[in-house]
Amino acid sequence: MINIPPFDATTQYKSIATEIEKNVCAVMAGGRYIMGPQVKEFEVQFAQYLNCEQVISCNSGTDALHLALRALKIGVGDEVITTPFTFIATTEAIGIVGATPVFVDVELDSYNIDTQLIESKITERTKAIIPVHLYGRPCNMTAIMEIARKYNLKVIEDCAQATGATWEGKQVGTIGDVGCFSFFPTKNLGCFGDGGAIATSNYEIAERVEYLRRHGGKVKYHHEELGLNSRLDTVQATVLLVKLPYLDQWNSARKAIADIYLNSLAEIEGIVLPQRTHHADSVWNQFTIRVLAGRRDTIQNSLKAKGIGSMVYYPIPLHLQEVHAGLSYTTGSLPVSEQLSHEVLSIPLFPELESSAQKIVVESLKQIMADIYCLQ
């Protein structure tokens, strides 16, 4: 029986198990479970990898976004421009600090924020833009930074799905004022639980995030501001230290698989493939195809019947989520995001996906689409 999951964390673990176990056991025996030396060491190594001044780790990508907004003093009465075609964490962070998300629709081809539509949404209250590098594909950062400079806005990059991706040769997360990363297990650099970090070359932002993540006090038991308990566990930092040196190699493996999919699925009727990038290097957190809206669920079920997992990221765009009903968007407000939410399907892609499995995915999709388009 074929079983090809959309994502598999265990094969990667097995490939580095000895190294992981040795280092994690040392942490457990050493007893410094909170803010042990590995936390700082990981921050230094990750900053070097990204080629930026400062990395401050925290408990999740969601907290990284929250802390970045807090560090920039964005809150009640402020507006933050972002995409509706992302994971809820992006707008959750905006809402939690008391600010208002303002949605700008995405491009059909790139799935990312349509930079041509941003300016028309800027008001006196706009304080920041949060571009999301969805599925590992960088947004047009040149256009975004130009707009941000013109209107004096901050830029917080949501890099949760794009660790290691570059825009015009620069690591994402180092182009705006702050980059927010997630180490959730399915991300390109994943730990064995929750984890996150912010990257910045602005020392003031770094300093604020550093104390806001540990209860808002620069000196222990002296608290100037309401903070969070959002430290990265020493065990997770240790896992990340072992994994970071492999990141480029794993991202290259993802790119190679994406190339195979792009070549072998090119001529299939009924499938629109993700676009190749030009100024950017995508790290393919997801390989997301588009199929005709009414057929998406049938195709997903047919794949499942053949033992192939696939995912829908995301079935409801954020402007239509119940939690954001108060923002008064309706169906039709952001048509491209709505269309994508009915059309997208992410097929299996992770570094350890074997070429035999890739072939099965390709052949199965060919078969399913041929059946659909010949029977009508």
Ligand SMILES: *Cc1c(COP(=O)(O)O)cnc(C)c1O
């Ligand atoms: C995963 C993700 C987050 C949140 O990261 P967590 O570590 O799960 O909190 C934020 N934004 C996007 C786009 C994500 O995919």
